[in-house]
Structure formats: structure tokens, C-alpha cells
Amino acid sequence: MVDAAVPRPCRARAGATRRWGDDVTEPNRKGRPEERRRTILGLAGTGALAGLLTAALILPWAGGLGLAARDAAAGFMALPADLEIHRLTERVLITDVDHEPIAEVARREREVVGLADISPWVPAALMAIEDERFYEHAGLDLRGLLRAATRTAQGDTQGGSTITQQYVKNLLIEQATDEEGVRRASERTLVRKLVELRYAIDVEDRLSKDEIMEGYLNLAYFGSGAHGIEIAARRYFSTTADRLDPGQAATLVGLVRAPSYYDPLANPEAAAERRDLVLDRMVATGHLSEGEADRYRGADLRLDPTPRGGSCYHSDQPFFCDYVMRWLQDSEELAEDPAEREFLLGRGGITVRTTLDSGMQAAAQEAIDSRVPPGDTTKFAAQVLVEPGTGKVRAMAQNMRYGFDEEEVGTTSINLAVDHEDGGSHGYQAGSTFKAFTLAAALDKGLKYGTSFDSPKSVSVSGMANCEGGTMSTWKVNNAGESDAGSHNMISGTKGSVNTYFAQLQRRVGLCETAEMAERTGIHRADGEPLGVWSSFTLGDQEVSPLTVANAYATFAARGEYCEPRPVSSVTVGREGDEDFREIRMRSHCEEGAVPTHVADGVNHLLQQTFKGGTANGLGIGRPAAGKTGTTDSAAYAWFAGYTPNLASAVVVGDIRGGEQNPLQGVWIGGRYYGIVYGGTLPGPIWQATMNRAAADLPAESFAPSPPRFGDPSAAPPKKKEEGDEDA
Structure with a gap:
């Protein structure tokens, strides 16, 4: 090795008066001899x-x-x-909410x-x-x-x-x-x-x-x-x-x-x-x-290379980094003109402070990795945490690692938590998490908690109309278990996630009204296509992303205020002293009353019941919480979406090859055998472990009381759900 202490360059020749560092006549670097x-x-x-x-x-x-x-x-x-x-041209530095660097992205x-x-x-x-x-x-x-x-x-x-x-x-x-x-x-x-x-x-x-x-x-x-x-x-x-x-x-x-x-x-x-x-x-x-x-001529080059950086691939949070860069490319707050946004991001010299909470991110990542381990598996789990009332994306985790080799199992370049246009997939059917929107539509129409239907194991529903006024054909819907049969109201139907109850409630409210309520909370398809308004809408047969579901549930948590999800708090362009130096603070784009406050409060009350002997029994986090399980037909995908008044999250588990062809039945995941994966058996514990840590430093807020207009909030269900039953 060559000694670190080496002499400074000497002058070129006697009488030379200008060498690097010698320009004493220009102390302000602007003077001109x-x-x-x-x-x-x-x-x-x-x-x-x-x-x-x-x-x-x-x-x-x-x-x-x-x-x-x-x-x-x-x-x-x-x-x-x-x-x-x-x-x-420099890098775009991406930091978490506490200004800690998480990524550097640079075209050059x-x-x-x-x-x-x-x-x-x-x-x-x-x-x-x-x-x-x-x-x-x-x-x-x-x-x-x-x-x-x-x-x-x-x-x-x-x-x-x-x-x-x-x-x-x-x-x-x-x-x-x-x-x-x-x-x-x-x-x-x-x-x-x-x-x-x-x-x-x-x-x-x-x-x-x-x-x-x-x-x-x-x-x-x-x-x-x-x-x-x-x-x-x-x-x-x-x-x-x-x-x-x-x-x-x-x-x-x-x-x-x-x-x-x-x-x-x-x-x-x-x-x-x-x-x-x-x-x-x-x-x-x-x-x-x-x-x-x-000392140097003819010697070894003594190379000690550092791998090339400057991309989301090399970052600590590659999927979130990719989501942030795509979001900025569409952000009119960064610049109204798309060409100007492209120029700013390409030139760099920008510091992007995101909404990511690294503590919450670690909690989500560890909860996922411990139950659906990364590596040699085709099973995936993805989760998003959103702050109600602001839309700030606090965490975004998945077990699949970032990579571009399609032959390497356990890696993907697809962000499984977001929509296709944001670098994600075409979405996953959300199952019974969509029943929350049927509840909201029913309460918005003035129905009370006590609204009941005879809900046998199987029922045929007819007479529903789509938003174009077309009459839907008769729909036969089944419950997941025989014990669900009987009379149910909103409280018992929600606790047991009774399919035949919700099919009839949707008919009573209106199919179009139910779909419109879902859209008011921010629900949209991950593939960019319009929502499919058909009979099975209440059972969640629409392909959506975890971010969309988490943000929609955040609308209920915020008592009906919908906010667009956003991953960026501010963008600083240039350095202090530069002509173009400026800080751009990103605002939350929210709509108060997207869902009437009393309706949101009613939904919050109903979804809290799932932790009290319902499908989320045993998944409590020691503070007021509301949530809903979701398992699609044949267990293609399993979900859990839940929230406190100040944090919402959604978890999905499936198979990267396609859940419809590779359902979650008879599978080993994380060293454990599952005859069938329900929303409460794997996504639910991931959500619980995440929220126990992620919400630990947040105030333990309570939900608003149940609105009196919806009737007795403690009405006993006509029938208790047997242990082991789940939703389809």
C-alpha cells in the first residue's frame, strides 16, 4: 500500500506563477488579474x-x-x-419523514x-x-x-x-x-x-x-x-x-x-x-x-470498487422508492408541466422528504417476513399503512425482494402494494373487506343495525339493477359454513361475515348505491378499468391494491373524510444560495364528507364488533380498533383490513403466479401447514403484529360513539357464530 501522507503537487517549472491553489489574487474567486x-x-x-x-x-x-x-x-x-x-445533474435524495436517507436516484x-x-x-x-x-x-x-x-x-x-x-x-x-x-x-x-x-x-x-x-x-x-x-x-x-x-x-x-x-x-x-x-x-x-x-508506476491498480448506485434497486426501500418517483412524475405540485417535472427529476439536486415512518416500516416488514418468509417461495404478502385524515403513506412492505430475474423465485420488480400504473400488479380480489361498503351504503340509506334477514346456507337473489338500469340475472350465493344459517342483523352479519345476509342487504340498498359508496371512499380497480358493478360486488370480486383498501378504510377512520394517498411531505430543489432554490410542501388533497360523518361512525361501530367473538376474534391490539377479514372464493387471496382512529392498514396474502390457479389451500407457508388460508389465520396476525408496534407511539384514541339514529349499538345477535367458521 502507498502511504496516505504524500507531498502536494510541486510547481511545473521555475518562474511559474499560476497553479491550482495559488490564485491568491482572486480570494473571492471572481476577481480578474x-x-x-x-x-x-x-x-x-x-x-x-x-x-x-x-x-x-x-x-x-x-x-x-x-x-x-x-x-x-x-x-x-x-x-x-x-x-x-x-x-x-445530481441525485434525487429520498429520505424518510425524519430526514434519514432511504434512497438515491440519479439519471447521472x-x-x-x-x-x-x-x-x-x-x-x-x-x-x-x-x-x-x-x-x-x-x-x-x-x-x-x-x-x-x-x-x-x-x-x-x-x-x-x-x-x-x-x-x-x-x-x-x-x-x-x-x-x-x-x-x-x-x-x-x-x-x-x-x-x-x-x-x-x-x-x-x-x-x-x-x-x-x-x-x-x-x-x-x-x-x-x-x-x-x-x-x-x-x-x-x-x-x-x-x-x-x-x-x-x-x-x-x-x-x-x-x-x-x-x-x-x-x-x-x-x-x-x-x-x-x-x-x-x-x-x-x-x-x-x-x-x-x-512508487506508483508499474504497480497494481489497487482497485476497490463500489457497486453502481443511483437507482431504487440499490436503495433500502426499493418498492417505496419506485412508488415515490412515479408519484412525483405525476405531481402537479412539483410542476404543472409534465416536461418540467421530467426535467427537474432528471437534473436532480432534489431532496424528497417522504411520509415513510421507518419504525412503522420495520414493524410491517418484520411481521410479514416472520410469517411469509422471503426467499424460495411463490407465496407473497404485502401490506400498506396509511394515516387517516391526511392520506400519508406510512409504510409499504412485501416479502418478495426487488429483482428483475423472472426465473429467480422470491423476487419481483412489481410493487405488490400499489396499482398497476404506479408500478404494481393488476390487483387482487378483496373478498369480504368489501362488505364494509355495503354497510356504509345501508346506513347512508337510513337502515338501522337491526335490519335483519333470514340468512340460510344458500340463497338466490334476484331483482338487482346495475348503474345503467339493467336488471341482473338471479344470483345464487352460499355461506362458508352451515352454522351461519339463521336470522342475522347488521351486527351479527358483520361479526360472522355472513354472505347470504350481505347479498340480501345489498339488494335492499341497491347494487349501484353500494358501488358508488365504495367509490366515495376511494375504491377503484388496480388495473385502471371501471369498477364492475355486478351482483357479487359485496363479496369483493374486484381486483384492487392493498394501498387502495387501506386508504378506503382510512376514510372510515377519519369519520368520512377521504384523502388521496400521498408518499411525499416536501421537495427541496437545489441548495440554499442557488438561484432556483425552493422548498415545495405537498398538501393533502382531502374531501370532507365524502362519506357522511354519522355513516362512518356507524361503520366504525360495526367493524369493531368483529374483534368481539367475530372473524377477527383474538386479533385485538390493546386499543380501540375496527377491521374486517376477507377471503375470496376458493381462497385465491386472503385479506385483513383494519384501523384505529389514527392509523389504517391492509394486508393481502396470495401466490405470485396467480391465486386463481394457485389457491391458498393445502399449503405450507413459513413452516406451518394451512388446510385453507383465511383472512383471520394469516393476514390477520400480520396486521396485529404490525399494528402492535406501529401504533405504540400513537395516542390510544377512541372512536366516536355509535350514532343513536342507527338503534341499539349492543343489540344481541340472533345467533352466535360457531368457532372455526370464516367468510368466503
């Missing part, structure tokens, strides 16, 4: 000559275009000169650092190999041009671009808004070179040399997805830019000419040869002594 100003004015006065020299010397491949070159040179000073220098992975935070060996190596007179010229190095032309004439093709010109070229590529812009900035043409030089002269007049050097090193591409010197230091050496030694600096600087060819990870021999060339030039220009260079 008089001699440099005279040089620039001199160049401006001989603009045509500068253009002609550029055309003739830098572009020897443009032979035969002498006339065109002279024409271009004549108009050199008329070329556009005021190059806009925008903030560089880069972290901008100041020149003081870059090892002095880096600019020394860059000047040695690319532009040894950087601190002596004013953007156009005529001596370098002549040397390049001479070597080119001898068969050794040389470029004559200064660091400033290269900075301009990279900046034009960086700021291009489309592929055509990138092509124009990269093309090897006379006009492009002239424009580049004209911009370079202007940049030299506006920025100090240190600012140009800093900009170049943050802008340059070093291969392997590393934009800027800081990420390059991490990528290849797992260090920071300020700790690079001469050998490492020479390796990285050597990449700039041809990042793919000199890639030390893919082509270490070429990279080592290029590094040694840079070291030789550092000796020749006086930046490094011969003895110091010998």
Missing part, C-alpha cells in the same frame, strides 16, 4: 485569427474546407458567447464537491495530461495548438482543446435536452469547434480558473456510470475525492480521454498503461518527482 483581462481583450481583438487558428490547427481532419474555415473565422466574434451554466450518478474537497493530485494530473498551461492561457492555448498541429503532421494525431474548451463541450452535452442536442454538442465539425472556443473565451471571462477546474472535475464522465470525480473515487477505489493519491488520481484522470477503453474494471492493462503515461507527464511538467512517480 489585469494581465488576464488584457489577454482576453487581445483575443477579442483578433477574433478572426483565433477562429482561423482553431479551424486550421485543431481540426486537421477538415482538410479541403479552407474556404469554409475562413468564412467561419470571419464571423467568429459574432458567434453566441453567453453560455448558460446551469446546476449540474454524481455528487458535486468543491475544489477544496478534491485531492490536489487530481487537477495536477489533469493539467499534466490535458492542458499544462491551464493557469497561463485565457481559454485558447496557441502554443498548445501549434504543438498539436506539429505532432499531427508527424502522424501522431493530437487535440488542441484546453481544459476550458473541454469543460464547455461537456457542459453542452450535459445541458442537451434530447439526443439531437447531444449529437450536435459532440460532432467533430469546424462550426462546433468554433462555437466551443467562443464559449470558452466567454467562460474564462466570467469564471475564475479554480471555478472552471472545479466545474470540469464535477462534470467529467469517468466511465462505469460515474459522473464527476467524487463518484469516480467511490466507484473504483471506495474512497472520496479528497483522499486520492497520485496513482489513483492518474488512473481516474486517464479515463477522461476514453472511459470505456481505459476502464480499469474491464481493461486493467490499458488502464495501468494510461495511468503510467499520466504519471510520466506529471513528472515532465514538474507536478511530481521521479521518485514519487516510481
Whole structure:
């Protein structure tokens, strides 16, 4: 290993007065020594000559275009000169609600650092190999041009671009808004070179040399997805830019000419040869002594690579990260114009503070993983936690790990908790969790808790009409167990999740009214299609996402106030001091009275009964809670949705290959055998374990009292549900 303590770069030669860090005449980095100003004015006065020299010397491949070159040179000073220098493309930093980082997303992975935070060996190596007179010229190095032309004439093709010109070229590529812009900035043409030089002269007049050097090193591409010197230091050496030694600096600087060819990870021999060339030039220009260079020349590259980051794949919460980025792309609060949103997210330099509570997230993840372990399984579990009254998404967990290999069991790139357009699946039938919407529609119509029906094991229901007025055919519906037979009211029917009771209640209320009530709470299909309004609606045969169900139940918890789910609290654009610095606070978009308050209170009362000898018996969390189990036909999917006044959650369990073809019957999950998975036997315990921890620091609030208008809130059910019965 090379010692960390190494001498600073020495001066190039006796009498040299400008090297990196020596610019004492410019303490505010904006001052301009008089001699440099005279040089620039001199160049401006001989603009045509500068253009002609550029055309003739830098572009020897443009032979035969002498006339065109002279024409271009004549108009050199008329070329556009005021190059806009925008903030560089950086990462989008995503944090949890407590500002702790959870992800970094970058179209171009880069972290901008100041020149003081870059090892002095880096600019020394860059000047040695690319532009040894950087601190002596004013953007156009005529001596370098002549040397390049001479070597080119001898068969050794040389470029004559200064660091400033290269900075301009990279900046034009960086700021291009489309592929055509990138092509124009990269093309090897006379006009492009002239424009580049004209911009370079202007940049030299506006920025100090240190600012140009800093900009170049943050802008340059070093291969392997590393934009800027800081990420390059991490990528290849797992260090920071300020700790690079001469050998490492020479390796990285050597990449700039041809990042793919000199890639030390893919082509270490070429990279080592290029590094040694840079070291030789550092000796020749006086930046490094011969003895110091010998410590690195011919030695191993000493690579210690860090895997590429800058995507949700590499984050702590990849699925939530993906959901956040998609949500921001559609957020008019970030910017009204979709193109502007795309530009902001692509340019980065943004800090996104999300609504994610890491404690709640850990609780949800551990509850899932302990019961439906990740890894070699096709069974999945997904859960979402939402804050009632705000729509803030507090947690989003699933057992399937993030991956793109469809052959690798236990991984998926699909966020199982959200809608298809948000990166999720096409949804899962929600089962009897939909009975809550039938209850709400019934209470909204003025029916009381005591509304009862004879509810045998099987019943045929006819006479229902859809929202277009069409009459539905007769529907035969069955209960899950014989013990459900008998007379039931809202309280007993809810506690036992009696299918034949809810089929008749839906007919009494109206099929269309039931579906409309569901929509008022925020229910919609995960595949984007309209809700299917047909007879079995109350039994939850619609494909929905856990986020949608959790948020709909949050509407009841918030006493009828519907809020759109949102994963972001605020977005900070840029840094303090930047022209475009601003903080955007994301508002909750809520609708008071989406469900009448008394109706929501009534539903809350009924769903609390499921914990008292009903299908959620034994799933209490030591504080007031309401909830509903859901198991679809043939146990294709199993659900539990429940809430307190200040936190709502929904859990779904199924098979990633499709629950209809792979039902939850006769299955081993987490080392336990299930003859059939009901909502209360697996999703329910996941919900319970999550809420016990997630709600621990929240106030133990009570629900509002049952509205008197709905009758006796403690009306005894006509018949007690036998232990072991469940809902279909």
C-alpha cells in the first residue's frame, strides 16, 4: 500500500506563477488579474485569427474546407458567447419523514464537491495530461495548438482543446435536452469547434480558473456510470475525492480521454498503461518527482470498487422508492408541466422528504417476513399503512425482494402494494373487506343495525339493477359454513361475515348505491378499468391494491373524510444560495364528507364488533380498533383490513403466479401447514403484529360513539357464530 501522507503537487517549472491553489489574487474567486483581462481583450481583438487558428490547427481532419474555415473565422466574434451554466445533474435524495436517507436516484450518478474537497493530485494530473498551461492561457492555448498541429503532421494525431474548451463541450452535452442536442454538442465539425472556443473565451471571462477546474472535475464522465470525480473515487477505489493519491488520481484522470477503453474494471492493462503515461507527464511538467512517480508506476491498480448506485434497486426501500418517483412524475405540485417535472427529476439536486415512518416500516416488514418468509417461495404478502385524515403513506412492505430475474423465485420488480400504473400488479380480489361498503351504503340509506334477514346456507337473489338500469340475472350465493344459517342483523352479519345476509342487504340498498359508496371512499380497480358493478360486488370480486383498501378504510377512520394517498411531505430543489432554490410542501388533497360523518361512525361501530367473538376474534391490539377479514372464493387471496382512529392498514396474502390457479389451500407457508388460508389465520396476525408496534407511539384514541339514529349499538345477535367458521 502507498502511504496516505504524500507531498502536494510541486510547481511545473521555475518562474511559474499560476497553479491550482495559488490564485491568491482572486480570494473571492471572481476577481480578474489585469494581465488576464488584457489577454482576453487581445483575443477579442483578433477574433478572426483565433477562429482561423482553431479551424486550421485543431481540426486537421477538415482538410479541403479552407474556404469554409475562413468564412467561419470571419464571423467568429459574432458567434453566441453567453453560455448558460446551469446546476449540474445530481441525485434525487429520498429520505424518510425524519430526514434519514432511504434512497438515491440519479439519471447521472454524481455528487458535486468543491475544489477544496478534491485531492490536489487530481487537477495536477489533469493539467499534466490535458492542458499544462491551464493557469497561463485565457481559454485558447496557441502554443498548445501549434504543438498539436506539429505532432499531427508527424502522424501522431493530437487535440488542441484546453481544459476550458473541454469543460464547455461537456457542459453542452450535459445541458442537451434530447439526443439531437447531444449529437450536435459532440460532432467533430469546424462550426462546433468554433462555437466551443467562443464559449470558452466567454467562460474564462466570467469564471475564475479554480471555478472552471472545479466545474470540469464535477462534470467529467469517468466511465462505469460515474459522473464527476467524487463518484469516480467511490466507484473504483471506495474512497472520496479528497483522499486520492497520485496513482489513483492518474488512473481516474486517464479515463477522461476514453472511459470505456481505459476502464480499469474491464481493461486493467490499458488502464495501468494510461495511468503510467499520466504519471510520466506529471513528472515532465514538474507536478511530481521521479521518485514519487516510481512508487506508483508499474504497480497494481489497487482497485476497490463500489457497486453502481443511483437507482431504487440499490436503495433500502426499493418498492417505496419506485412508488415515490412515479408519484412525483405525476405531481402537479412539483410542476404543472409534465416536461418540467421530467426535467427537474432528471437534473436532480432534489431532496424528497417522504411520509415513510421507518419504525412503522420495520414493524410491517418484520411481521410479514416472520410469517411469509422471503426467499424460495411463490407465496407473497404485502401490506400498506396509511394515516387517516391526511392520506400519508406510512409504510409499504412485501416479502418478495426487488429483482428483475423472472426465473429467480422470491423476487419481483412489481410493487405488490400499489396499482398497476404506479408500478404494481393488476390487483387482487378483496373478498369480504368489501362488505364494509355495503354497510356504509345501508346506513347512508337510513337502515338501522337491526335490519335483519333470514340468512340460510344458500340463497338466490334476484331483482338487482346495475348503474345503467339493467336488471341482473338471479344470483345464487352460499355461506362458508352451515352454522351461519339463521336470522342475522347488521351486527351479527358483520361479526360472522355472513354472505347470504350481505347479498340480501345489498339488494335492499341497491347494487349501484353500494358501488358508488365504495367509490366515495376511494375504491377503484388496480388495473385502471371501471369498477364492475355486478351482483357479487359485496363479496369483493374486484381486483384492487392493498394501498387502495387501506386508504378506503382510512376514510372510515377519519369519520368520512377521504384523502388521496400521498408518499411525499416536501421537495427541496437545489441548495440554499442557488438561484432556483425552493422548498415545495405537498398538501393533502382531502374531501370532507365524502362519506357522511354519522355513516362512518356507524361503520366504525360495526367493524369493531368483529374483534368481539367475530372473524377477527383474538386479533385485538390493546386499543380501540375496527377491521374486517376477507377471503375470496376458493381462497385465491386472503385479506385483513383494519384501523384505529389514527392509523389504517391492509394486508393481502396470495401466490405470485396467480391465486386463481394457485389457491391458498393445502399449503405450507413459513413452516406451518394451512388446510385453507383465511383472512383471520394469516393476514390477520400480520396486521396485529404490525399494528402492535406501529401504533405504540400513537395516542390510544377512541372512536366516536355509535350514532343513536342507527338503534341499539349492543343489540344481541340472533345467533352466535360457531368457532372455526370464516367468510368466503
